[in-house]
Amino acid sequence: MLVVSLIAFVMFRFVGDPVDQMVGLETTLEERAKLREQLGLNDPLPVQFWNFVSKAAQGDLGISYQFKRPVAVLLSERLPATLELSFVSALFALLAGIPMGVYTALRRESFLSKLFLTVSLIGISLPTFLIGILLIFIFSVNLQWLPSFGRGQVVDLGWWTTGFLTVSGLKALILPSITLGLFQMTLIMRLVRSEMLEVLRTDYIKFARARGLKDRAIHFGHALKNTLIPVITITGLQLGSIIAFAIITETVFQWPGMGLLFLQAVQNVDIPIMSAYLLLIAFLFVAINLIVDLLYVVVDPRIRIGGAEA
Amino acid sequence: MSDALLSVRDLVVEFPTRKGILTAVDSVSFDIGRGEVLGVVGESGAGKSMTGSAIIGLIEPPGHIAGGSIELAGERIDNLPLEAMRKVRGKRIGMVFQDPLTSLNPLYTIAEQLIETIRTHLKLSERDARERAIGLLDEVGIPAASRRIDDYPHQFSGGMRQRVVIALALCAEPELVIADEPTTALDVSVQSQIIDVLKNMCAEHGSSVMLITHDMGVIAEAADRVAVMYAGRLAEIGPVRDVIQDARHPYTKGLMGSIPTLMHDSDRLTQIPGSMPRLTDIPPGCAFSPRCPKAFDRCFSVQPACERHEDREVACLLYDEGGRP
Numbered sequence: 001m002l003v004v005s006l007i008a009f010v011m012f013r014f015v016g017d018p019v020d021q022m023v024g025l026e027t028t029l030e031e032r033a034k035l036r037e038q039l040g041l042n043d044p045l046p047v048q049f050w051n052f053v054s055k056a057a058q059g060d061l062g063i064s065y066q067f068k069r070p071v072a073v074l075l076s077e078r079l080p081a082t083l084e085l086s087f088v089s090a091l092f093a094l095l096a097g098i099p100m101g102v103y104t105a106l107r108r109e110s111f112l113s114k115l116f117l118t119v120s121l122i123g124i125s126l127p128t129f130l131i132g133i134l135l136i137f138i139f140s141v142n143l144q145w146l147p148s149f150g151r152g153q154v155v156d157l158g159w160w161t162t163g164f165l166t167v168s169g170l171k172a173l174i175l176p177s178i179t180l181g182l183f184q185m186t187l188i189m190r191l192v193r194s195e196m197l198e199v200l201r202t203d204y205i206k207f208a209r210a211r212g213l214k215d216r217a218i219h220f221g222h223a224l225k226n227t228l229i230p231v232i233t234i235t236g237l238q239l240g241s242i243i244a245f246a247i248i249t250e251t252v253f254q255w256p257g258m259g260l261l262f263l264q265a266v267q268n269v270d271i272p273i274m275s276a277y278l279l280l281i282a283f284l285f286v287a288i289n290l291i292v293d294l295l296y297v298v299v300d301p302r303i304r305i306g307g308a309e310a
Numbered sequence: 311m312s313d314a315l316l317s318v319r320d321l322v323v324e325f326p327t328r329k330g331i332l333t334a335v336d337s338v339s340f341d342i343g344r345g346e347v348l349g350v351v352g353e354s355g356a357g358k359s360m361t362g363s364a365i366i367g368l369i370e371p372p373g374h375i376a377g378g379s380i381e382l383a384g385e386r387i388d389n390l391p392l393e394a395m396r397k398v399r400g401k402r403i404g405m406v407f408q409d410p411l412t413s414l415n416p417l418y419t420i421a422e423q424l425i426e427t428i429r430t431h432l433k434l435s436e437r438d439a440r441e442r443a444i445g446l447l448d449e450v451g452i453p454a455a456s457r458r459i460d461d462y463p464h465q466f467s468g469g470m471r472q473r474v475v476i477a478l479a480l481c482a483e484p485e486l487v488i489a490d491e492p493t494t495a496l497d498v499s500v501q502s503q504i505i506d507v508l509k510n511m512c513a514e515h516g517s518s519v520m521l522i523t524h525d526m527g528v529i530a531e532a533a534d535r536v537a538v539m540y541a542g543r544l545a546e547i548g549p550v551r552d553v554i555q556d557a558r559h560p561y562t563k564g565l566m567g568s569i570p571t572l573m574h575d576s577d578r579l580t581q582i583p584g585s586m587p588r589l590t591d592i593p594p595g596c597a598f599s600p601r602c603p604k605a606f607d608r609c610f611s612v613q614p615a616c617e618r619h620e621d622r623e624v625a626c627l628l629y630d631e632g633g634r635p
Contacts, residue, residue: 203412209368210407211427211478212400221426225417301462302416 071276082257086243089181097185101192123186132179132252176253195227236292240285314341322377332589334360336542347519349533357542358522362488367395401431404479408491410471414463421459431482446477469500488520541597548622558624560602
């Protein structure tokens, strides 16, 4: 986190003089100097860095040059949109990816498995924006079933705006989350498939068969649980990147999330937003990894008891 | 032999490969009586484990039973539909594998695995199944069974895990237990304990045992009869004492000669020259003929059948009337 905050800070500091961005052409030199003093830009670098980090830790991420509003407020307005999108697409990736992976592992020779594998190859190789545009073309332009942009109607819960509670909000979620989740889904499917094949070859599966357990119990009880450990790791990492790389999907669908905000910030050299975004994503990555590590303990008894004894 | 529990006749197991069909088990016939312990010895790749897998119906594809029949208590089990065979596994035939470290699922407690198996085969409530599981663990010699039953496999030592595996194999009172090298992966010091546990458990529960091993010491200690396998075929089968003291087949003789004894003060152990042929190029005639010190002309062209001579069956032309040189 500290390293990322340093990078964010350095970016903040060296990508041009912020004052030039903020003031108009007619501003006098004195006014510029005053503003500079006000922003603390004349302090030595380590002091500036310390100020940046300590303020960031308190949730104060500076003021956007572009909107003249606190960055923290801007981000928190946009955060629910991105998190909802990421959450739904991760859910989609898991709910579709795991059963497909299990199916292709158990029925390796069937036509449907081969179809899934072919489709997954497409999912892996097609770039996200192309999938998004294709989906818009088919479902919004030709069939006119689903909206092509925006979040639809949202319900404001005070600190959180949600699209889950309205029909148009839910409809608006479908296309972007499929776009965002498709790559993850194929990844999860292939991972589940290969892990499952691996697990099915192990001795304890053979022994479970020799004990005459039912196929269902063997496949979904014994094999799947062992398969899920590596899947949790990858899903955790992928959830981070879903949030981080929602940028492209948000652009294609004009989704009012953080990614879109970030892109606008880049266009306008709005460095506080950029660095705050960077920090936030880093924070989410760290948080998700922590959750994944904690989940391990729940799933794998070897870690749980080993940790307790040590 | 209608009183036999298990009756294997002319069993052939084949593996189709790119180089042609491999015959892993080649017309093997034997019986196991009720309550009897049959030891099966042979080198790696002699087809011992494959015979065991064939009986319980768990040959890995693309391998398959290509001929012969397997009867359990007079009922053919080699061609049962999958679901019917599943009910035989665990319920009527139990199996113990070589490596206790990998044969238990690491993510479930011993209790979960035992209760699951018991309830798959017997109509018992969760609580009764647990009682039964604790009783079994107690029988196989796990101290404080009622407390340890909720532990995970990795909390047990290798020997203890193999005891658990034996409890699992026996939990539905199977008529036959196939133990595939149950002591190979264990410390020498626990090997004999495990063999004792296996032998006593099966004796108490009235199960017959097919004990697959390459350790003649284990066979001598635990088995009633012994079958010697070589290159997928049976070489000799008979009562343990007789086979050990008076081996008929030259391969068995070589095998016995390679066991160190305390009685004889010999400098060198005898060894059989050469090594077992690969399954791809088994010689015509007797598979052992190229290595056999007593081989004569016909051995290289005629494949000997396993024939009964007094109390045992031997597949060797030396004992074939009229076949001798």
